[in-house]
Amino acid sequence: xxxxxxxxxxKESKPKVIVSADNIKGExxxxxxxxDLLEFALFLKTDSRLEFDMLSDLFAxxxxxxxxxxxxxxxxxxxxxxxxxxxxxxxKADETEYPxxxxxxxxxxxxxxxxxxxxxxKFKNHPDLKRILNPDDWDGYPLLKDYPLRKRxxxxxxxxxxxxxxxxxxx
Amino acid sequence: xxxYKDFLIETDKFALNIGPSxxxxxxxxxxxxxxxGEIVVNAEPIxxxxxxxxxxxxxxxxxxxxxxxxxxxxxVSGASNNLGYILAVEKLCGVKAPKRAEYVRVILAELTRISxxxxxxxxxxxxxxxxxxxxxxxxxxxxxxxxIETVTGxxxxxxxxxxxxxxxxxxxxxxxxxxxxxxxxxxxxxxxxALLTKNKIWLERTKNLGIISAEDAINFALTGxxxxxxxxxxxxRKANPYSSYEDFDFEIPTGETGDVYDRYLVRIEEMxxxxxxxxxxxxxxPEGEYLSYDEYPQYVIPPKKRALTTMEGMISLFKYGIEGxxxxxxxxxxxxxxxxxxxxxYMVSDGSAFPYRMRVRPPSFCNISALNIMVKGHMVADLIAxxxxxxxxxxxxxx
Numbered sequence: 104x105x106x107x108x109x110x111x112x113x114k115e116s117k118p119k120v121i122v123s124a125d126n127i128k129g130e131x132x133x134x135x136x137x138x139d140l141l142e143f144a145l146f147l148k149t150d151s152r153l154e155f156d157m158l159s160d161l162f163a164x165x166x167x168x169x170x171x172x173x174x175x176x177x178x179x180x181x182x183x184x185x186x187x188x189x190x191x192x193x194x195k196a197d198e199t200e201y202p203x204x205x206x207x208x209x210x211x212x213x214x215x216x217x218x219x220x221x222x223x224x225k226f227k228n229h230p231d232l233k234r235i236l237n238p239d240d241w242d243g244y245p246l247l248k249d250y251p252l253r254k255r256x257x258x259x260x261x262x263x264x265x266x267x268x269x270x271x272x273x274x
Numbered sequence: 275x276x277x278y279k280d281f282l283i284e285t286d287k288f289a290l291n292i293g294p295s296x297x298x299x300x301x302x303x304x305x306x307x308x309x310x311g312e313i314v315v316n317a318e319p320i321x322x323x324x325x326x327x328x329x330x331x332x333x334x335x336x337x338x339x340x341x342x343x344x345x346x347x348x349x350v351s352g353a354s355n356n357l358g359y360i361l362a363v364e365k366l367c368g369v370k371a372p373k374r375a376e377y378v379r380v381i382l383a384e385l386t387r388i389s390x391x392x393x394x395x396x397x398x399x400x401x402x403x404x405x406x407x408x409x410x411x412x413x414x415x416x417x418x419x420x421x422i423e424t425v426t427g428x429x430x431x432x433x434x435x436x437x438x439x440x441x442x443x444x445x446x447x448x449x450x451x452x453x454x455x456x457x458x459x460x461x462x463x464x465x466x467x468a469l470l471t472k473n474k475i476w477l478e479r480t481k482n483l484g485i486i487s488a489e490d491a492i493n494f495a496l497t498g499x500x501x502x503x504x505x506x507x508x509x510x511r512k513a514n515p516y517s518s519y520e521d522f523d524f525e526i527p528t529g530e531t532g533d534v535y536d537r538y539l540v541r542i543e544e545m546x547x548x549x550x551x552x553x554x555x556x557x558x559x560p561e562g563e564y565l566s567y568d569e570y571p572q573y574v575i576p577p578k579k580r581a582l583t584t585m586e587g588m589i590s591l592f593k594y595g596i597e598g599x600x601x602x603x604x605x606x607x608x609x610x611x612x613x614x615x616x617x618x619x620y621m622v623s624d625g626s627a628f629p630y631r632m633r634v635r636p637p638s639f640c641n642i643s644a645l646n647i648m649v650k651g652h653m654v655a656d657l658i659a660x661x662x663x664x665x666x667x668x669x670x671x672x673x
Binding site: 127128130132156157158159160162164165176178182185187189208209210212213234235236237238245246250252 | 321322325327329330331334365490492493494495506508513514604605606607616618620622630631633635639640643644672673
């Protein structure tokens with residue numbers, strides 16, 4: 104079956120949710136609103152004609168010149184039907200809260216942590232949202248376009264009252 | 275009289291750190307394990323110790339320069355990673371490589387698959403105490419690296435592909451060496467199997483261990499041998515053939531229970547199937563151009579001979595060297611079957627000579643995220659076996 108069949112099914116079942124749907128070089132890209140994301144993902148997973156059982160990838164891209172700056176892209180794949188769709192959700196830079204898909208797909212757990220780590224987006228109802236690749240105390244979000252390539256963290260000032268700090272001379 | 279329960283000692287749960295620098299973690303993986311005596315209650319993989327921000331670096335390289343990043347990501351299967359990247363750039367430009375180049379790419383990718391599986395088998399066997407296996411596997415891996423070096427000039431990080439073909443033509447020596455490798459390798463696989471497949475100790479250490487069901491495997495987005503071990507017949511080479519894989523006749527091995535032993539069997543059989551693909555490709559490799567410069571002079575570098583003998587060839591070679599190629603605006607996704615699973619590249623181009631965004635869909639990253647449900651309830655020594663059977667490579671997990 105062709106992936107265009109999947110697009111027709113999605114268009115028929117959820118006409119109000121879809122903002123736009125394109126076919127770019129044989130790949131289906133669907134743009135939806137952030138509020139509908141979790142419901143739409145559950146529909147993709149459970150619909151018997153589609154069965155998108157794998158969240159193959161989840162990542163973001165930064166477009167500083169656009170009004171809705173951050174674009175999160177969800178890559179859904181159906182092993183049984185060999186369909187792949189890309190669901191895109193845009194948001195303004197100050198609206199950084201997204202619904203988490205961890206309740207539907209376990210793979211979303213680490214992917215969402217990575218997006219949080221690299222772009223600073225927060226995922227609501229995520230079980231354990233913390234940095235994954237960068238150290239926990241890292242400053243800034245490296246994959247944003249305004250983050251410089253060779254940025255180094257400032258050398259930390261030594262805090263005399265920090266826990267575990269002992270002056271050797273006084274021992 | 276004492277009863278058995280009087281001898282039991284009450285234990286508290288405690289936390290144990292394995293890694294980040296521990297030989298059994300195959301890199302710098304750290305696993306925070308919660309133990310009850312010797313039983314694993316919870317295991318949390320903590321990654322990021324090898325993070326080098328390759329996705330960010332790619333945004334500051336031209337398309338051909340960024341290729342060199344991709345083989346350093348998964349340094350055991352460099353030629354495979356290059357293939358995924360270059361196919362993504364080709365799709366972005368709308369370029370198709372000539373048949374000869376595609377066949378040579380397939381040969382290199384499959385040789386890499388065998389060499390990667392050999393490294394996995396060697397280290398996995400050492401983890402479980404079989405040192406002889408290690409020496410056997412590295413003996414044949416050396417032959418493969420020699421073949422790859424013959425044609426690409428590098429052993430681990432070839433960066434041999436160019437948009438629309440290869441850096442240079444594959445010569446007779448390469449095909450001869452590959453043919454002699456095909457002749458000797460089947461009996462070597464039997465040699466590996468003779469040591470392990472029916473070995474009582476190996477069976478005790480790997481059977482019914484680290485089971486992951488098919489539903490869980492899909493839900494965690496596992497791909498590659500880890501998914502096929504659970505009985506799902508999903509292979510990108512069959513599902514969405516790329517680079518002329520539809521021309522070759524091969525099978526996809528699958529397991530039944532999804533335990534460590536099944537993943538071992540799947541990888542062993544995959545080596546045989548890879549060999550089958552290589553022998554078909556070597557025999558049927560067509561003559562002709564190795565770069566599709568004539569069809570797409572806009573994006574493809576000229577072959578070396580033309581660059582050195584004709585004026586326009588010289589000019590365009592300099593142009594691509596200095597300016598880089600500029601694909602049209604757009605976004606594409608290409609995935610290939612890496613030795614570890616589905617390796618995807620999502621490329622966004624804004625029309626300039628640098629990729630606007632390169633997203634790598636890392637197979638090992640997803641595979642290791644399912645570690646916790648595989649190890650729950652097993653012993654610490656089995657944790658090492660399970661971790662090895664997933665076959666992760668930290669360079670790619672952390673990128």
